[in-house]
Amino acid sequence: MSEAGPSPTPRDPTGKWMYTPESARRDAEAAELRARGMSYRRIAAELGIDVHTAHDAVERALKAIVQEPAEKVRALELERLDLLYERAVQVLERRHVTVSQGRIVREGDQPLQDDGPVLQAIDRLLKIQERRARLLGLDAATKANVSGAVRYEIVGIDAEDLQ
Known part of the structure; x- marks a missing residue:
């Protein structure tokens, strides 16, 4: 079923389907009709498609x-992660000294550096980066096409080998 006038499926010069404002309006109308409980068959008749x-x-x-809404939530989450990242970098860049029994531990006349907070900040930065990568889909699985045939051949097995 098609109505006279513009094609309900506009195509670009290469023949690929294009999403246009008219398509968006028709999609919204179809969703509205579906929300009212209409069957797809009835929606098709109503819209001439x-x-x-x-x-x-x-x-x-x-x-x-x-x-x-998902894009808005993702953007908000990325902003929060950016703030956490900045704070973790601040911890990473601070000078940390070793303290024991409430006193600064010294090596000669210099305070002994404490690498613990630095390493914890690095771990936190990596976790934030991993979370950002997941939100942005950077860690998505990739599909690999493998073609060709594989031939298996079993040679040289004696009954003694199976026992």
Whole structure:
């Protein structure tokens, strides 16, 4: 089913589907009709599109609704991580001295450096970096295509080897 006028699936010069303001309006309308309890078949009839296009329109609208708040939350979380990172760097850059029984431990006339807080700050910085990478999807699994055939051949096994 298609109505006269502009194509319900606009294409760019290469034939690839384009998301336009009209597409967004249609998707929003399809989602609204679905929210009112209409079936995809009825939505398709109402909008003059096929059932699969109606379903895709609702899915795109729902994804857009969820994606926008998720982006705002992600941005807020990244800002918080940036602040924590700055604070951890401040700890890392401070001079730390070893204290024992309430007194500064000295090596000769100089206070003995305490590397513990520095190492803890480094660990914290790494954890913050790992969290940022996860939020930004930098650690996402990658898909590898492997083609070709593998041939296995078993040679030289005697009955004695199996016992």
